[in-house]
Each structure stands twice: as structure tokens, then as C-alpha cells.
Amino acid sequence: MTQLELARGGIISPQMALVAQHEGVEAEAIRQGIAGGTIVIPANTNHSNLAPCGIGQGIRTKVNANIGTSSDFGNIDTELEKLRVAIDSGADTVMDLSTSGDISAIRRGIIASSSIPVGTVPIYQAGIKAIEEYGAIVKMTTDELFTVIEEHARDGVDFITVHCGVTQSAIARLKRQGRVADVVSRGGAFLIGWIVYNERENPLYEYYDRLLEIARQYDVTLSLGDGMRPGSLADATDRAQVEELLVIGELVQRAQQAGVQVMVEGPGHLPLNQIEANVRLEKAICKGAPFYVLGPLVTDVAAGYDHITGAIGGAIAAAAGADFLCYVTPAEHLSLPDPDDVKQGVIASRIAAHAADIAKGVKGAEQWDMKMSVARKKLDWGEQARLSLDPERSGQIHGKHASAGAACSMCGEYCAMALVEEFLGISTPRC
Numbered sequence: 001m002t003q004l005e006l007a008r009g010g011i012i013s014p015q016m017a018l019v020a021q022h023e024g025v026e027a028e029a030i031r032q033g034i035a036g037g038t039i040v041i042p043a044n045t046n047h048s049n050l051a052p053c054g055i056g057q058g059i060r061t062k063v064n065a066n067i068g069t070s071s072d073f074g075n076i077d078t079e080l081e082k083l084r085v086a087i088d089s090g091a092d093t094v095m096d097l098s099t100s101g102d103i104s105a106i107r108r109g110i111i112a113s114s115s116i117p118v119g120t121v122p123i124y125q126a127g128i129k130a131i132e133e134y135g136a137i138v139k140m141t142t143d144e145l146f147t148v149i150e151e152h153a154r155d156g157v158d159f160i161t162v163h164c165g166v167t168q169s170a171i172a173r174l175k176r177q178g179r180v181a182d183v184v185s186r187g188g189a190f191l192i193g194w195i196v197y198n199e200r201e202n203p204l205y206e207y208y209d210r211l212l213e214i215a216r217q218y219d220v221t222l223s224l225g226d227g228m229r230p231g232s233l234a235d236a237t238d239r240a241q242v243e244e245l246l247v248i249g250e251l252v253q254r255a256q257q258a259g260v261q262v263m264v265e266g267p268g269h270l271p272l273n274q275i276e277a278n279v280r281l282e283k284a285i286c287k288g289a290p291f292y293v294l295g296p297l298v299t300d301v302a303a304g305y306d307h308i309t310g311a312i313g314g315a316i317a318a319a320a321g322a323d324f325l326c327y328v329t330p331a332e333h334l335s336l337p338d339p340d341d342v343k344q345g346v347i348a349s350r351i352a353a354h355a356a357d358i359a360k361g362v363k364g365a366e367q368w369d370m371k372m373s374v375a376r377k378k379l380d381w382g383e384q385a386r387l388s389l390d391p392e393r394s395g396q397i398h399g400k401h402a403s404a405g406a407a408c409s410m411c412g413e414y415c416a417m418a419l420v421e422e423f424l425g426i427s428t429p430r431c
């Protein structure tokens with residue numbers, strides 16, 4: 001049985017109990033969230049070394065790190081190193097987006113080495129196989145696509161991105177709309193080419209029940225991908241994007257009826273003033289299903305710093321109710337990320353997620369900051385480093401220019417906190 005079926009049957013699974021323990025909430029609250037479709041636990045029954053992680057309403061905002069090879073760069077050793085860096089930096093999940101090398105071996109290696117949930121986008125491998133065999137993605141058969149999906153599920157992939165909402169109708173709307181950046185989703189682009197060439201409906205939409213059967217068998221969580229996501233601020237929240245979301249809303253309902261856990265992916269490039277509306281729209285149309293946003297990126301002009309662009313958007317989205325942030329690295333739009341880019345991206349998204357958790361009142365979030373404030377007031381540098389999102393960097397920077405006294409070298413002997421303590425002695429921390 002899937003976590004959703006167990007939850008609906010009133011059963012608290014070991015995975016639910018562990019998630020509740022990590023989140024510091026009652027296991028019954030997790031069960032109810034899963035039963036109601038507002039929380040998912042991506043936990044494939046074949047992922048043996050997995051520490052389960054909950055994603056959704058009322059619990060900590062989670063961060064995903066994308067890793068994987070491209071046609072220009074990468075091998076299994078580099079990807080395993082990126083996995084290690086992502087986990088060490090605090091990522092909650094990883095997605096293997098490999099598109100070159102032995103894709104199956106890389107995926108299996110990542111799953112075997114990963115204690116955190118692993119996601120994939122099976123259409124990448126299916127499309128690449130079709131290119132290798134027939135010279136074109138458009139020649140891929142429906143059976144070949146589902147064979148790859150089943151292989152990913154059998155290998156232990158915990159969640160898969162499936163662009164089921166890229167329908168013939170959405171493509172027609174996209175054409176009538178006219179966009180600056182057209183389509184920036186790789187999976188979406190593969191499917192659009194296939195649909196237009198074959199003059200047939202998206203197989204992931206037409207044979208959605210077949211997809212649900214596979215997902216249910218292995219308890220793979222569906223992540224309904226946003227193939228129509230805007231890749232330019234100018235294209236944000238347009239008719240093609242919203243049409244896809246309407247279709248996804250129906251597919252969320254069908255997945256849940258079939259006992260399959262499901263979440264929804266969202267933009268993309270969005271101006272600051274459209275982020276909250278996008279989150280509200282998804283939550284209303286998809287009945288509170290967990291929302292997994294890709295950034296969002298709040299400007300198009302920060303190449304080289306898009307981990308910051310994404311963190312700004314991610315903080316606003318998560319504070320408005322998004323549950324899961326896909327990181328953006330400094331390499332976004334420029335190159336395949338290396339392990340250092342992975343670290344920068346994870347930390348930036350974790351800052352966004354935590355800032356939002358304070359605003360959302362997530363259990364333990366505010367207390368973490370309170371502990372840091374007390375350590376700062378005490379000039380306790382060891383504790384400050386320990387409480388930092390990146391203890392290593394915190395310690396390194398503090399040690400770079402040592403102070404003669406107990407304070408840091410920013411103000412040195414004129415440390416405001418030390419001076420006030422000396423003259424007023426009013427430090428009475430509340431924890």
C-alpha cells in the first residue's frame with residue numbers, strides 16, 4: 001500500500017512516525033496531511049537506505065538540489081560528489097537529471113548512495129534513447145516511454161517529474177499567446193515536439209491511468225511538471241501556463257483517488273508581485289497539494305548570481321505557502337553546476353526556506369534564531385558557528401581577522417553588545 005492508502009486507512013506508517021519525529025509534530029497530524037493530500041512522503045518501496053522526508057503544509061519547507069550529467073559534461077564520480085555535497089549542505093532531496101553517459105547506472109549509483117529522496121525526469125532518458133535508436137525524439141513510442149518510467153520506479157526513484165499537463169490544447173494556447181522565451185522546460189520541449197509531429201495527445205495525459213498504476217505499485221510520488229512554465233518575466237502567469245495548471249488540478253484529483261501521492265511543480269521566472277498570486281492559484285486549483293517551485297527567479301538579469309535571485313523568489317513563495325523549493329545555482333543559465341555551485345545553491349535555498357518558515361510559524365524555526373541571538377549576545381563564537389546554516393564558512397570568516405578581545409574584529413573593543421552589557425548589565429535572555 002502507498003503512504004496515501006495507509007493514511008486513509010487510519011494507519012500511521014513507520015515513515016509517517018519518523019517524519020513526525022523530525023518535524024516535532026504529532027504523527028497523527030502527518031497522517032491527516034497525507035490522507036488529505038496536503039503532505040507527501042516520497043518513499044519508493046525499493047529505496048532501501050532512505051530516511052523519509054515529508055513535504056507539505058504545516059511542516060518545514062524543503063529544498064531540492066538538481067544534479068546529473070549533461071551532453072557536454074559530467075560522469076558518475078562527479079555526480080556522486082555533487083550528491084555528497086548536496087546532502088552535507090542540507091538538501092532534503094536530490095533530482096538526477098542526467099542526460100548523458102550510462103544514465104541507468106548513474107541513477108542506480110545515486111539511489112544506492114542517497115539517504116534522501118531521489119527524483120528523476122524519465123522523459124529525458126526515453127527521449128535520448130529514441131534519438132540513439134531512431135535519430136529523433138518524435139519517434140519514441142508510448143510503450144518505450146512507459147518502459148523507462150517503470151525502470152525508474154523499479155530502481156527505487158522516490159518521485160518523478162511527469163509533464164502530463166502539456167496537452168494539445170495547451171500547445172494551441174501557447175501558439176496563440178506568443179511568448180518571448182517560448183518553452184524552457186526540457187521535458188516540456190521533448191513532449192511538445194512529439195505531440196506536434198505525431199499529431200497525437202501527450203501519452204502521459206492520454207495514458208495517465210497507466211502512469212498511476214506504476215506509481216501506485218512502487219509508491220512513487222508524482223511531481224506534475226510545469227512544461228509551460230515561464231522562462232522570462234515577460235511570459236509569467238500567461239494563458240498557456242494557467243491552462244496547464246487547470247489540467248494538472250484535475251490530474252491531482254485522479255492521482256489521489258487512485259491512492260497515488262502527488263505534488264505540483266510551478267514557475268519559473270516570475271516578478272515579485274506575481275509570486276503570491278501563483279501560489280494561491282495552485283493551492284486553490286490543486287486543493288492544497290504540495291507546491292514545488294523552481295526558484296522562482298525574480299529577475300532575468302542576474303546571471304552568475306541566480307542562486308540569490310532564486311532565493312529571493314523562494315522566500316516569498318514559501319512564505320505564501322509553497323512547500324518545496326528547487327534550488328538554483330550560480331551556474332543557472334550559464335553552465336552545468338559543479339560541486340561548489342551545488343553548495344551555494346543549497347545554502348541559498350535553505351536561507352529562503354528557513355526565512356519563510358519563521359513567517360509561516362513552522363515549529364522550531366523561530367527558536368533556532370532565538371538560540372543564535374543568545375549566542376551572539378554572549379559572544380559565544382563556537383555556538384554561533386554550530387547554529388549557522390554553514391558552520392564551516394561561519395568559522396572561517398570569524399577566524400580570518402581575529403580580534404584582540406572577546407568580540408569580533410568588526411567593532412573590536414567598541415563592540416556594542418559588550419559595552420551595553422558592561423554598563424547596563426541587562427542581558428536576560430528568554431531561553
Ligand code: SF4
Pocket residue numbers: 407408409410411412414415416417418
Ligand atoms: S564587535 Fe560588533 S559585529 Fe562583532 S559581535 Fe560585537 S557588536 Fe557584533
